[in-house]
Amino acid sequence: MSTQAAFVADGLGKRYGAKWALRDCSLEIPRGSVAALVGPNGAGKTTLLHLAIGLSKPTTGDVQVLGRSPRDEAATVLPRVGFVAQDHPLYRALTVGETLRVGRKLNPSWTDDLAFQRLERLGIPLGQKVGTLSGGQQAQVALTLALAKQPELLLLDEPVASLDPLARREFLESVMEVVAERELTVVLSSHIVADLERVCDFLVILSQAQTQLVGPIEEVVSSHRLLTGPRTDPATVARIHRVIRESHTERQTTLLVQANGHVYDSCWELHEVDLEEIVLAYLGHRGERVAA
Amino acid sequence: MIEFHLDARSGVPTYLQLVQQVRQAIRLGILFPGDQLPTVKDVVGSLAINPNTVLKAYRELDLEGLVEGRRGIGTFVSGQAPPPPPDGLKELRSSLVRWVGRARAAGLDDENMAALYFDTVRPPTISKVA
Numbered sequence: 024m025s026t027q028a029a030f031v032a033d034g035l036g037k038r039y040g041a042k043w044a045l046r047d048c049s050l051e052i053p054r055g056s057v058a059a060l061v062g063p064n065g066a067g068k069t070t071l072l073h074l075a076i077g078l079s080k081p082t083t084g085d086v087q088v089l090g091r092s093p094r095d096e097a098a099t100v101l102p103r104v105g106f107v108a109q110d111h112p113l114y115r116a117l118t119v120g121e122t123l124r125v126g127r128k129l130n131p132s133w134t135d136d137l138a139f140q141r142l143e144r145l146g147i148p149l150g151q152k153v154g155t156l157s158g159g160q161q162a163q164v165a166l167t168l169a170l171a172k173q174p175e176l177l178l179l180d181e182p183v184a185s186l187d188p189l190a191r192r193e194f195l196e197s198v199m200e201v202v203a204e205r206e207l208t209v210v211l212s213s214h215i216v217a218d219l220e221r222v223c224d225f226l227v228i229l230s231q232a233q234t235q236l237v238g239p240i241e242e243v244v245s246s247h248r249l250l251t252g253p254r255t256d257p258a259t260v261a262r263i264h265r266v267i268r269e270s271h272t273e274r275q276t277t278l279l280v281q282a283n284g285h286v287y288d289s290c291w292e293l294h295e296v297d298l299e300e301i302v303l304a305y306l307g308h309r310g311e312r313v314a315a
Numbered sequence: 316m317i318e319f320h321l322d323a324r325s326g327v328p329t330y331l332q333l334v335q336q337v338r339q340a341i342r343l344g345i346l347f348p349g350d351q352l353p354t355v356k357d358v359v360g361s362l363a364i365n366p367n368t369v370l371k372a373y374r375e376l377d378l379e380g381l382v383e384g385r386r387g388i389g390t391f392v393s394g395q396a397p398p399p400p401p402d403g404l405k406e407l408r409s410s411l412v413r414w415v416g417r418a419r420a421a422g423l424d425d426e427n428m429a430a431l432y433f434d435t436v437r438p439p440t441i442s443k444v445a
Binding site for chain 2: 057192195196197199200202203204217218220221222223224297
């Protein structure tokens, strides 16, 4: 396994009762990436993140973060991983200052300076009760707690889903500032694709408990094409390229493909597709096959 | 110093938008040789974009010879960057403004005007091929 990877899953699966929350997941996220974990609710995003920090135990396969097992080597690896859970849960009755004190007690690599400076810059008063802060401020406090341990890997579970557009933007700006300052790998799950194209450079699409696509966003965008042409059986195209989505009218066929090299066949007209359309194609991939 | 802005719907890749804005600022005489570009941290902190996108844009400008990175200090408009435009620019702009007014009065919309512009500036050999 590559030492360059910050996050490695190998045949990873998690079953709750009869239902697989994540199945046969193999992927490598390179160090220094800002990776987007995209998929509908219930696709297995949170399960994957919980497995990554050892909160749950794999049913099958193996997961490693920063080259180590988060369960077997928890004491060495977890101090180097920052995690912000969905809806950034905090103790609402504590003040911001008290929350930082808890963080200091619980984390060996804690840096007070970083935490206090961040909150001061954001104008979040230390004396205020966490429960009375706005959603955006609570998210920033949760992020500050995760950053003050100076993690090498930062995992964010739906960090902006509950925030208004302004707070969402400010949160992502904060994360990008940290990435600009030092070596940090970020994995963030989201179902809002629009923000991700700006922020992320690596993509993992999860749907129905399985990975559908893994790769650098630049490659993903450059390798996918929309083909339109006279109505045909897509089987010939499918022999060379991976057909993600097909639709047909009486006269026309439209295919979204992951191209394996160039598409030479001149009967197809080629169009570029943006990231959002690619993601949607993968999410609708199963089930919806043929349109009218 | 300039401030970048992004058009998410333009279809132009983000790094290229940054490159174009620097080129444009140099062309219009907003940036001069020796001027500093915003730091990567400033850009990502105001646009919420990936730092590598900014680095890629600055690298591209560096390859074009328009800017040069000084390690640990920042990125600056290079001495080889084309000189600021001649004084005639103002006059050209105002005659263009008058032309746009006439074109609108003649019933041309923005798209018609752009088509006319590109058709006029494009070398004749290429326009035949197209």
